[in-house]
Amino acid sequence: MVKRIRVAVVAALGVATLVAGPVTTASAGTTKADPAVTDVSVTPNPVEVKGAETVKVTFTAETSGDASAVTGWIKPSLGVETEFRLARSDDLGSGKARWKYTKDVNRQFAAGKWTFRAVTANTAPKSADFTVKQVFETDFDDIAATPSTVDEGGRITLSGVLRQNGANGWAPLANARVHLAFRPLGGSYDRLPGSVETNGQGRFWLRAKAFRTGHWRAEYDGSSTTLGARSETDRVDVRGAVRHSRIVDFGAGPDPVDQGDRIGVGGRLQVDTGHGWQGHRGRKVFILFRADGESRWNDVATDRTDAQGRFGVDVTATRSGDWRAEFDGADGVEGASSVADHVTVRKPAPEPERGDxxxxxxxxxxxxxxxxxxxxxxxxxxxxxxxxxxxxxxxxxxxxxxxxxxxxxxxxxxxxxxxxxxxxxxxxxxxxxxxxxxxxxxxxxxxxxxxxxxxxxxx
Missing domain, CATH: 2.60.40.730 (SOR catalytic domain)
Structure with a gap:
């Protein structure tokens, strides 16, 4: 009886083993995960487009679950969505992979916030934001420095138009600050103090005093949305300053005078220094005489001015007439002529007995x-x-x-x-x-x- 029971227990255990064995094996296997996008990124971010250049932007997605394909989209805040396929670039193991797509971004892309999202199979998409920053190129037009020739210290005006090459093409750039720079012949550019803003049409006028011959140009330093620019140059020739001169305190005398006596003729030559009239030293002055009834002036004598600009000669009185002094000018100094002074010359009377x-x-x-x-x-x-x-x-x-x-x-x-x-x-x-x-x-x-x-x- 006991033996029979043992056999029955063993048999029962054998049946249990046969039934439980397949269940244990099945539970020990792995269930395959569904494909999914686990991460996305954009490089570089922000995307800064400078002028007419093109920036290569890489859109990256990482997946799990042995994804076979990844689809991406980019979309601006306001605008149409663009679709593309990402290419598998790296196997990360355990069914994970990295996918990439490279796109050229240029100045046609709207500045502002964009969204990149990627999806594989029918799973939920993964998204990331990125920013496009447009920095437009600028340039100057209609540059002109006037007048083209000016006296030393005279004023010149540099004018022109500043434009930017925006999303819709070239257009005037208003309210932009423009600076003035000068390069003397054989020298280098220096920026001058002061600046102006362009008007609504992008125009500007910069004014300065010119002291040397050279080239003038306009400069724009740029902003967060525009690039800097340097204009073409325009040359201005500077003439040496021409100073005015004058003859003052001129006189001839005594008047009247006896024929054969001596006449003193003199005055003072002055030059305008910019700080007042000063004597003009070491300059030749001509003394001229025109007899009564004649129209022609004749050179009679010359003298050179002293440190105070004074000149003077003594001449013999022969005929009545006008006396005048003239300065022909010198480098940087214009000539001058005095007023005329008349002297009457008398024939001497017989010498009377005279007192002391x-x-x-x-x-x-x-x-x-x-x-x-x-x-x-x-x-x-x-x-x-x-x-x-x-x-x-x-x-x-x-x-x-x-x-x-x-x-x-x-x-x-x-x-x-x-x-x-x-x-x-x-x-x-x-x-x-x-x-x-x-x-x-x-x-x-x-x-x-x-x-x-x-x-x-x-x-």
Whole structure:
């Protein structure tokens, strides 16, 4: 009985083994996963398109489950979706793979946010955002620097138009800041201070002073959406500055004068320095004479100006007429002509018996004198008669001799009062000696005062 039970148990166990065996084997196998996109990416991101260049953009997807194909799409925020197939590029093992697609992105792509999504089989897509940044090229047009020739220090204007090559082609770029640069001949470009903004039509006008011959151009530094640009150049020739000159304090005298006597002719040549009129040193000045009744001016003498621009000559009086001084000009300085001064020349009367004369108490003040300011001159003209010395009213000449010179220069003529008192004034531009001269007349011989030295200073 016991033996029979054992056999039955063993048999039962055998049946159980036969039934359970296949179930255990089936549960030990692996269930195959469905294909899926596990990750997507875009390189580079952001995509920056500069000007007319093309950027290669790679769209990457990673899959699992032995995917056999991957489809991708890209789409801007507003616009049409573009479809493409990704190519398998790398086997990552265990049914995983990497897929790629490369696309050329140019300036036709809308700037802004885009979306890339990829899918395999009928699984849910995986997506990633990327940004397209358009940096448009720019260029200048209609560049012109005017005038093409200008005096040194004169103003020039550089004008033109700034444009950008946007998604719809070339168009004016408004409200862009443009700078001015200059290159002298043989030099390099330097940017000048200041800038302007283009108007609604992209136009601009840049102004500057020109001091050297050279080339001018406009420069734009660009922005987050536009590239910088440098314009073509335009040349401007600069002439040496032409300064004005003038002859002042010109005079000839005394007037009238006896034939055969000496006439002093002189004045002062000045040049405009930009900081005021200054004496023009070392320049040749011509003294011209035109006799009464004639139309032609004749050169009589020449003299060179001193440090203060003064010139003067003594000539013999022969005929009545006009005197004038002329400066022919020099490099960078235009010429000048003085006003005319008439002197009447008389035929001398038979020499009568004449009395003596003298000029006393001559004085020039203040001392020292100030450059370009007036000096005051005083003295007394006296003549001797039977009762002694008394004041005499007649014409008296004022003369000046610059320091270091041996030549007296005629300045002006003044008439003494009946008391003999002589008072006048004249501008001074340099240190030197001053005196009064009475040329004499039918009744009295001429005489000169003592000279008075005045030092002139600049303050």
């Amino acid at each position: 004369s003298r000029i006393t108490r001559f004085n020039a003040s203040p001392e020292p004198g100030r450059y370009g300011r007036y000096l005051r001159f005083g003295g007394t003209l006296q003549v001797r008669d039977d009762d002694g010395w008394e004041g005499y009213g007649a014409k008296v000449g004022l003369y000046f001799k610059p320091k270091g010179s041996h030549k007296w220069q005629y300045v002006k003529t003044v008439r003494a009062a009946e008391s003999g008192r002589v008072l006048t004034r004249a501008r001074t531009y340099g240190s030197g000696y001053w005196k009064f001269v009475f040329k004499g007349d039918d009744d009295f011989y001429g005489d000169s005062s003592a000279s008075d030295y005045v030092r002139v200073v600049r303050r």
